[in-house]
Amino acid sequence: MRDTTLNAVAVVIFAVTMASLLGPLVSLSPALVAVFVAVGLGVFSLDQLGLGGRIGNILMDAVAWTSGDHRQRVLHHEAGHFLAAVLLDIPVEDYTLNTWEAWRRGIPGQGGVVFGPSDPTALTRLTPQTIDRYCQVWMAGVAAEQMVYGDAQGGGDDTAALGQFWTLLGRSPAEVPLKQRWATLQAKTLLEKHRDAFDALVTAMGDRTPVADCCALITAHRASVETSA
Incomplete structure (x- = not known):
């Protein structure tokens, strides 16, 4: 429950x-x-x-949702997932910010960013590098909260999903906490590098901007970062 x-x-x-x-x-x-x-x-x-x-x-x-702080935390958390997925070349299908929106759109659970293959078993056929990318995307919501607020109040479902995935791979459950910490650190570094894109994405998602436009926004910001590097 x-x-x-x-x-x-x-x-x-x-x-x-x-x-x-x-x-x-x-x-x-x-x-x-x-x-x-x-x-x-x-x-x-x-x-x-x-x-x-x-x-x-x-x-x-x-x-x-009547709390402004709660709304902002949700937005930053989900923007972390979204940005990490796009930057790591993992497809984003949709996003919602609460259970009501998810229910209306036919998305299971309490909402969030829908990314990657719809069949979880397909993940077991991915390369180790791609598996690491998915782990980073799962923990990017926690990383985003830590980056902005210094701590994370959400992410329980994300850590559980990563743990279930690790079990599906046939790996030891004892490895999960270490993998979660590693993925969170990597995701936080990625978000900090693209902070301008992250802030713009938070605003766009708050306005319920379509997925394609959000992806275009990230691509434009990434291009500017690569040009200045």
């Missing part, structure tokens, strides 16, 4: 508890409280069994 869904359950429990305690003071019918509980449990069950926790994630995203 995701943390966002657990938070949603906690909010529902708190609301029910307060309704039970304060109901008599405001003439709130116990039957109404019971209906509220029944509906809440029904929606929660449907969310968990049929929707993979999407409703809980959407609700918690909606609350979190």
